[in-house]
Amino acid sequence: MVRQRRPTITDVARAAGVSKGAVSFALNGRPGVAEETRQRILAAAKELGWTPSHRARALSASRAFAVGLVLARAPELLGADPFFPAFIAGVERVLAERNQALVLQVVTNRRAEEDGYRRLAADGRVDGVFLLDLRVADPRIALLGQLRLPAVTLGRPDVASPFPAVLVDDQPGIAAAVNHLVELGHRHVAHVAGPEHFLHGAARRDAWEIALRAAGLPPGPCVSSDFSAAGGARATHQLLDLADPPTAIIYSNDVMAMAGMAVARERGVDVPGRLSVTGFDDTELAAHISPSLTSVRTDPSGWGRVAARTLLDLIDGDGGADVEMPPAQLVVRGSTAPPPTPHPHQQP
Amino acid sequence: MVRQRRPTITDVARAAGVSKGAVSFALNGRPGVAEETRQRILAAAKELGWTPSHRARALSASRAFAVGLVLARAPELLGADPFFPAFIAGVERVLAERNQALVLQVVTNRRAEEDGYRRLAADGRVDGVFLLDLRVADPRIALLGQLRLPAVTLGRPDVASPFPAVLVDDQPGIAAAVNHLVELGHRHVAHVAGPEHFLHGAARRDAWEIALRAAGLPPGPCVSSDFSAAGGARATHQLLDLADPPTAIIYSNDVMAMAGMAVARERGVDVPGRLSVTGFDDTELAAHISPSLTSVRTDPSGWGRVAARTLLDLIDGDGGADVEMPPAQLVVRGSTAPPPTPHPHQQP
């Protein structure tokens, strides 16, 4: 026999010989239902294979039981970015436990991004959202406030924000990379940054500069790029074209670092013999290229878990406090080494 | 003045001096409403800033207005896989046009994957799903049939399937890679395959074998791996350890190919001088490593668009036919070259 229609709460009520209300109370473990009746109801529900309709519940509770994520990425970057899938995986783990769903929107430019949030809010598809890739003076903070959509930011915004933040500190990782290079003897350490309008891009740039100054060294040249392989290659050419090229380059992500290593190689600049290179993210591939890439290990999946927990707590009305994540760690591999020894006549 | 509560259809009806039903008819462009009245209603709606509640509509229409995607990936692969973000971007583009949402579930093992589909179906969160990474004798086909959940498969299943398929043919791409290598003079072409239980892994392996046989050559050694950099490195060591190592290796994805190139380099085997290498996916990084990677270009974003269209049409009751996608193209770069010339005493 084929089940034509999925059973409703009314069917269960009829089967158990009680009212709809009683079924609802029994299912949600609320007091006011005799234990014996509760058991009878639950048995009837199991018998009929009934699961409460998420749609009906959503309407009744005025809740979506879902959270949203709007992702704005240039199409060419989407595939290469290791952050976003891992972040989502972490988010999912928490959502699954709490029976919530993740509604994803991928857009390819900023204008569409704000529309994405608007749509999620207008439709009431989600109860809250994640705010990633914070930008300088990010307009989305105000937008979400205006849309009355709870949110959690990844990183601390540079504008006043009513939302809890999951604080990821890139600074120690970059500082560790700088110090590692300085200890190896480098005095001329350049940086290939991410886009300047991203807070994390700017933060890594600042961390690089501060760490160098703390070591008593002038910051070397810095080139802003876009996190893509093509961009990393371009930036590397720029740096190596300089009259006084750096002996080490700190890249703001692994993809640019890998492209940079290739550029160096094509130009006959040995890595790490004549140029040391560090990445950021510690992607799986970083350990498996040649030379293997010294990089800063981050934990996007862990951030996702914490961000999800924070957001759900915020939606439930408790919580709302910032959470500090452990700092990123430097993983030293084969792409960093002492700088080339100076020419003999320069030695003391 | 702060708007406390979002307006409902009742508010609009009252403002326009009509009934709820009239508002609904006007909004949905259905006949039976005088043009003048319709304008008045739409004006009132705009005035109040009313958007129909997606939740109420979902309950009433017994539709979720959303589609689902359950993604099963080992955690370590999540970041490196260029396919999935691009696919989703393509999907999103179509969904946004039609005001549908994408509900994502990421799980890390198969057991959880089936539960993922079960949950999506039980909650009625989605009206249909995408079925990716088809496996040999894939149990999910039967499961979805049983759950009465419309689906679209990416690739043609090897079991009877009631669902439309978006047909992606990896075969021409692999064949082109093989032929390219054969034309360069290679006679000993190995393959590093993806996991055997994936249909696309098996398909690429078969394509490699068939193309070699068609060229009158015996298939070289084949090692199954897991699409990860670590796996690609292991497989490459295995192949280079052979008494009669191949002069070319066709990898089933770019990540493994890149790791393989690194292994070769570490072992002092020049690429492409002594070993030619091809990848699959044509990730952005492929063009920016050294030597640049010859690879097979695929179009996951295009597949996503077509898959989304097909699924939405299926849900709407029309369509249901398979769609054939254009074959993948070989992109020749620096990692392939003629094989090393044989030792003099072997020459005629």
Added chain:
DNA sequence: CCACGTCACTAAACCGGTTTGAAGGATGCT
């Protein structure tokens, strides 16, 4: 002048849950 069809619109039912207010029955206390 009446029967009939058409059009514009309304009232009410419906989707499937949750929540509230009240009723009924058992128990305890005086």
Added chain:
DNA sequence: AGCATCCTTCAAACCGGTTTAGTGACGTGG
């Protein structure tokens, strides 16, 4: 015995849309 109290249960309202059945006004043809 009478009354307050507690527990269990039910009926009905509610969430905010869509859809159907029905009503009144109007125009037309016989």
